[in-house]
Amino acid sequence: DVKVTQSSRYLVKRTGEKVFLECVQDMDHENMFWYRQDPGLGLRLIYFSYDVKMKEKGDIPEGYSVSREKKERFSLILESASTNQTSMYLCASSFDRYEQYFGPGTRLTVT
Amino acid sequence: DAKTTQPNSMESNEEEPVHLPCNHSTISGTDYIHWYRQLPSQGPEYVIHGLTSNVNNRMASLAIAEDRKSSTLILHRATLRDAAVYYCILRIYNTDKLIFGTGTRLQVFP
Secondary structure, X not given: OOOEEEOOOEEEEOOOOOEEEEXXXXXXXXXXXXXXXXXXXXXXXXXXXXXXXXXXXXXXXXXXXXXXXXXXXXXXXXXXXXXXXXXXXXXXXXXXXXXXXXXXXXXXXXX | OOOOEOOOEEEEEOOOOXXXXXXXXXXXXXXXXXXXXXXXXXXXXXXXXXXXXOEEOOOOEEEEOXXXXXXXXXXXXXXXXXXXXXXXXXXXXXXXOEEOOXXXXXXXXX
16 A cells, blocks of 8 residues: 655744654655645645655745655645634645545644 | 635535535636635645546546536545535646636535
């Protein structure tokens, strides 16, 4: 079974802190994605990556950056966390365009 | 980006079929229709996808209207474990980008 793991299920950070959210997949997938999920807004794509060291902006990249140094790992970075970045963050990976595999999510609270 | 419209919620009894509708009147000829579902406290999981023809897999069936402006996800016999939010998504041809809406929350009663 494909497994996508995220470093934390719950995270509490203070405003202005630098935050790293880690995602690891074990199926050698080329493609990886970061979404955030907010009530009433559904899932929105932040960034995605087709290969190591490659990244593409999604619909809401402002305030975020990403890093993909190894194929299995895709990190989401909040350079200076703000309260409006309190959200559920979901990572996904895929081999093709038909099926994305999601991790369990990290609920981030910024106080 | 092409959008989908789904009812906010639906209810079903266990072991009955469930038909989850989705309208996508602005779909283009090459957009794929995907369905994902999200169980409580989990990330979304893939259910099924199609382009023009009806599709079946072990989880569900997808019925696509002839004009492709609507589709229906069919769960043949609902179980309590099928209680989830179901998302109907259009994917632009030749991209990986999924545009999620707010989905339909399905409640299943014993």
